[in-house]
Amino acid sequence: MIDPKLLRQDPQQVSANLARRGFVFDAERYRALEERRRTLQTKTQELQNERNVRSKAIGAAKRRGEDVESLMVEVARIGDELSMTEEGLAEIQTGLEGIHFELPNLLHPDVPDGEGEEDNPELRHWGGIPTFDFKPRDHVDLGAQLGGMDFEAAARIAGSRFVVLSGQIARLHRALIQFMIDIHTAEHGYTEVYVPYLVNAAALTGTGQLPKFEEDLFKVEHDPAFYLTPTAEVPVTNLVRERIVDGAELPLRFVCHTPCFRSEAGNYGKDTRGMIRQHQFEKVELVQVVRPEESWEALEGLTGHAEVILRRLGLPYRVVALCAGDIGFSSARTYDLEVWLPSQERYREISSCSNFTDFQARRMKARWRNPETGKPELVHTLNGSGLAVGRCLVAILENYQQADGRVAVPEALVPYLGGQRLL
RNA sequence: GGAGAGGUGGCUGAGUGGUCGAAAGCACCCGACUUGAAAUCGGGCAGGGCGCGAGCCCUCGGGGGUUCGAAUCCCCCCCUCUCCGCCA
Structure with a gap:
């Protein structure tokens, strides 16, 4: 959520910033709504004050044993008028709240212009792109030859966009985690x-998946509703929901492995082959909760932490800055880590590292007590994949494949596979 | 699933129709004492909104209701805890 104070004071500035995303925010209409809210609120508060003062007078008069009949009639009249203005105020506040929850975060000034994925500038890259003296296979073929990657079985059990792993592939998958x-x-x-x-819905609203992106989620039949978590970002970031964290505890750094569930609605026909885009996948997520002045440095740090995994695994990758048109709803700035996939001859996203500034914190009421002011102030939250496990498995199979279809085990993983060096 | 208890400020916890946004304690901040610290004493200290300000409004799990007036009474919901049943 964008600071409502800023929205009131300078809706034009907000509008200009969000326009870079391609998001249309009608500052004039907002200003008009806000104006009406203010009028109604002032009126309501005047009436409330009136009622409170007179009700207290009734209490005092009663204690003195005086007759309060006429006083009570008068206050009753105020009550009627009050309930009318209160109703109007509640309505307009609901409207404003709806707008607040559907506005994306303000972009950091360094976010590059652009409309889509193809406009994301590369910041740096690491590792040499492997060359093969044979035609490299994709992970589906490699999995089929090695055994232990069964899409047909998964389709029978669940449907498309699922996989069954077994044997050494399943073990490698677990080892990565x-x-x-x-x-x-x-x-x-x-x-x-x-x-x-x-x-629950409140947690998803806190991190920004709701109310706008419900169609991306799997909803479970239960009252009140449950949703399958689309990323560990949701439960982990919400650890600080409605809390006031002691300043000495910051920064908080959490790592969490979870399965992730995504409906992939709107992605029909995209990455239908293999493990790249599944309804269910494993991810190791990094989440940080930091003091506001430290969040930009923390974003660099967190991105570096994710990069370490790729380096230790010897996987070539690059880092791109998401452009204004491609960046996520809640993020002020995002770096994507993209790993090289020989079968596609291009880099594919394997991690997304974002600074959400106070956007999620405001939605979650996540605060810390600033010792300098003694007041609760909003924290900043960040997260990044460290890494997407399924895609990492794909990258290892494809980058470490040999001419005979077998796959070498990255040195760093050998101890996790009981010394095995070749799949 | 059945029965019961409970959700109040950063924490513990009192408050059961009117000067209660709320006792007390802890924590924290300021000051005094002290060489320093501890202990002790004095003072401050919920969150949010509006306002230049004095100040006003809202909030005692959430929502509705009764009332001139609700933390307090009524209804619905959520959550936590205890016991019983069932169960990975």
Whole structure:
């Protein structure tokens, strides 16, 4: 949520910033609504004050044993008028609230212009693109030859966009999770957390998936509604929801492995082959809760933490800055890590690292007590994949494949596979 | 699933129709005492909105209702805890 104060004071500035995303915010209409709210609120508060003062007078008069009949009639009249203005005020406030929850975050000035993925500038890259003296296969073919990657079985059990892994592929998949968590806890100062995979609407509203993006989620039949978590960002970031964190506790750093569930509505026909885009996938997520003045530095740090995984695995990747038209709803600035996939001869997203500034914190009422002011102030939240496990598995299979279709195990993972060096 | 108890400020916890946005304690901040600290004493200290300000309004899990007036009474919902049943 954008600071309502800023929206009131300078809706034009907000409008100009959001326009870079291609988002249309009608500042004039907002100003008019806000004006009406202010009038109604002032009127309502005057009446409330009137009622409160007179009701107190009734209490006082009663204690003195005086007759209060005429006083009570008068206050009753105020009550009628009050309920009318209160109704009008509630209506307009609901309207304003709806607008507030559907406005995306303000962009950091350094976010590059652009409309889509193709406009994201590369910031840096690492690792040499592998060359093969044979035609590299994609992970589906490699999986089929090695055994242990069965899309047909998954389709029978669930449907399309699922996979069944078994044997050494399943073990490699699990090893990746352990490996990532171990590095982030031992070397990067993250605390491992285990969280619910079903989350409520309030949590999703806090991080920004609701109310606008319900169609991307799987909703479970339950009252009140549960949703399958689309990313650990939701349960983990909401750890600070409606809390006032002691300043000494910051920064908070959490690493969390969860399955993620996405409906992929609107992505029919996109990445239909293989494990790239699934309804269910595993991810190791990094979440940070920091003091506001530290969040930009934290974004660089967090991105670096995710990069370490790719480097240790020897996977070539690049870092791009998401442009204004491609950046997510809640984010002020995002770096994507893209790993090289030989079969596609291009880089594919494997991690997305964002600073949400106070946008999620305001929605969640997540605050910290600033010792300098003694007051609760909004924290800043960040997250990034560290990494998407399924896509990481794909990248390893494809980048480490040999002419005979077997796959070498990245050195860093050998201990996690009981010393095995070749799949 | 059944029965019961409870949700109040950063925390613990009192408050059961009217000077209660709320006792007390803890935590925290300021000051005094002290070489320094601890202890002790004095003072401050919920969140949000509006206003230049004095100040006003809202909020005691959420929503509705009764009333001139609700933390307090009534209804619905959510959550937590205890016991029983069932169960990974």
